[in-house]
Amino acid sequence: MTQEMDLNQRFEQYIAADQKIEAKDWMPDAYRKTLIRQISQHAHSEIIGMQPEGNWITRAPSLKRKSILLAKVQDEAGHGLYLYSAAETLGISRDEMLDALHTGKAKYSSIFNYPTLTWADMGAVGWLVDGAAIMNQVPLCKCSYGPYARAMVRVCKEESFHQRQGFQIMLTLSQGTAEQKELAQDAFNRWWWPSLMMFGPNDATSKHSEQSMRWKIKRFSNDELRQRFVDMTVPQAELLGLTVPDADLKWNEVTGHYDFGPIDWGEFEQVVAGNGPCNRERIDTRVTAHENGAWVREAATAYAAKSSKRASSQNSAA
Ligand code: BYC
Numbered sequence: 608m609t610q611e612m613d614l615n616q617r618f619e620q621y622i623a624a625d626q627k628i629e630a631k632d633w634m635p636d637a638y639r640k641t642l643i644r645q646i647s648q649h650a651h652s653e654i655i656g657m658q659p660e661g662n663w664i665t666r667a668p669s670l671k672r673k674s675i676l677l678a679k680v681q682d683e684a685g686h687g688l689y690l691y692s693a694a695e696t697l698g699i700s701r702d703e704m705l706d707a708l709h710t711g712k713a714k715y716s717s718i719f720n721y722p723t724l725t726w727a728d729m730g731a732v733g734w735l736v737d738g739a740a741i742m743n744q745v746p747l748c749k750c751s752y753g754p755y756a757r758a759m760v761r762v763c764k765e766e767s768f769h770q771r772q773g774f775q776i777m778l779t780l781s782q783g784t785a786e787q788k789e790l791a792q793d794a795f796n797r798w799w800w801p802s803l804m805m806f807g808p809n810d811a812t813s814k815h816s817e818q819s820m821r822w823k824i825k826r827f828s829n830d831e832l833r834q835r836f837v838d839m840t841v842p843q844a845e846l847l848g849l850t851v852p853d854a855d856l857k858w859n860e861v862t863g864h865y866d867f868g869p870i871d872w873g874e875f876e877q878v879v880a881g882n883g884p885c886n887r888e889r890i891d892t893r894v895t896a897h898e899n900g901a902w903v904r905e906a907a908t909a910y911a912a913k914s915s916k917r918a919s920s921q922n923s924a925a
Contacts, residue, residue: 622823627753630696638822641815642752643697645824647704650690651715654708655889657683659723660732668726675772676729682765689758696754709894717875718805720883721797727780727787731794733773735802735840741766742836743806746826755824774843781847788848795844796852803867804875806833837865 614633621628628634657680664680667673691701707713718736723729744763750756780791807813807829819825827835837856844851855868877883 622751625751625823627756628751629753637818638824639697641819641822641824642755643694643699645815645819646690646694646697646755647699647707648714648716650687650694650704651708651713652719653683653687653690655715655719655893656736657687658889658892659719659721659885660729662723663726663729666726667729672729672776679733679769679772682769686762686765689762690755693752693754693758705897709890709897711881711890714879716805717878717883718801720878720886720889721801722885724797725790725794727776727790727794728798730773730776730780730791731798733769733771734777734843735773735795735798736805737766737769737773738840739802739805739836741770742832742839746832749823749826751823774847777847777849781849791847792849795849799852800870800874801878803833803836803870804878806830806836808872808875809870834864837867841865 615635618628618632618634618638621632628638660676660683661680664673664676667676691704694704695701704713708715718739723732741763744759744766747759748756748763750759777791777795780787782788807816810816810828810830813829816825816828820828841851841856853868855866857866859866878886881887
């Protein structure tokens, strides 16, 4: 008991001093559980997030656009792998995490349950979804858990490239023909509100924020980050000559921020509960891909076993 108190005290001192907690350090069970929950959900989001954009790789309008989109989708796979690895350092296996995703026990970001209907959606997703991801994830580079914080550094660099490529697609479309500009506006209309929902429930109802902020896992609340995103994105929309689909949006001289209209939390809850436009399709596609990849996993395991057998027989001969 006293030993646990000492360990807890040391943990609290580390947090207070902004020192990183590492995989082998003692940590409270609830801290470990919160990290496993958040990091695995984040990893699942990256992997499921490959689907809406992967849907357009074969239909990209040019070879250049195709190769850029292909690279972006591959980057998302890489992000998923760093994040699964970071979660594994906390004592959960990859199989357990994937099983939770495939059986619907684990969440992933609501945003990836919306369909990508036109090429302009590739612009809107890069600009808004990756833009929101950066806003949320840059502070995670300073998360108190070392392996997560370090994984986020590279993720954020790549997300910045993704955001710029999305904005560039939107710029090209909004400076193109009237029809192209209309496509850009239509994509903006459909992705704006779901992007605001990515930041999670508002502060009054977010059940984990307070504790996560105390542990310095989260550095800002959901509402703070959402507001920053709105403030950053509205001037970008003006530059594109597009209209933010919110009649209540206006600059507030007093607060120095944009006021925006109410978010449809009913829609958010439905999507998180599995009833969004594409939830079923996303999980079915994911499970099928996993099943089709069984032979690759088996071959890799057999190869690894053979290599380690060879290495150990060389060691014993030496
Ligand atoms: N969708 O108490 P709260 C990306 C859940 S970007 C679904 O505020 P927390 C990407 C939440 O998990 C997207 N579920 O929780 C970008 C919790 O449920 P449980 C992924 C959501 O954890 C471009 C409950 O609602 N980013 O990957 O303090 C291309 C209560 O919420 C959502 C990350 O995961 C949502 N939008 O705060 C490709 C970033 N929002 O677990 C990929 C890391 C909330 O109690 N995660 N929920 O059943 C975070 O920063 C935080 O986990 C959140 C939520 C801000 C998302």
